[in-house]
Amino acid sequence: MHMFAILLAMIALALPAFAEGNTLEVKCVDQAGSPVPGVKVTAFNLSAQKTKDKKSDANGVAIFTKAEDGIYRVVGRKDGLAPAFYEYAQLQNAAQQSVTIRFEPGSPESKL
Numbered sequence: 001m002h003m004f005a006i007l008l009a010m011i012a013l014a015l016p017a018f019a020e021g022n023t024l025e026v027k028c029v030d031q032a033g034s035p036v037p038g039v040k041v042t043a044f045n046l047s048a049q050k051t052k053d054k055k056s057d058a059n060g061v062a063i064f065t066k067a068e069d070g071i072y073r074v075v076g077r078k079d080g081l082a083p084a085f086y087e088y089a090q091l092q093n094a095a096q097q098s099v100t101i102r103f104e105p106g107s108p109e110s111k112l
Helices: 001-021
Strands: 022-029 038-047 052-055 061-067 068-078 083-090 094-100
Touching: 022 038, 022 068, 022 083, 038 061, 052 061, 068 094, 083 094
Parallel strands: 022 094
Antiparallel strands: 022 061, 038 052, 038 068, 068 083
């Protein structure tokens, strides 16, 4: 019985890790709404002060899985395009959220 109690305590301690199962899908499109592949997408968790980077795939999509709960600012940069951003995506309790960032021609070094 004592071993069972220890096992239950270990499972209970591990549960918060499973709660961080949020997914943030970022769609990168141009002015015409066509997908933009190869965008460096940064998801900045304002609550935890942490960033994660991904590249958009051939369909212009970057997916951040296992994202922590929090409020996110999403920024995308690609050569030949002005940076684009989305504020604010809120993830909580294994949420799944999709946001779209629209790019225009310009310098990727431009200020947001």
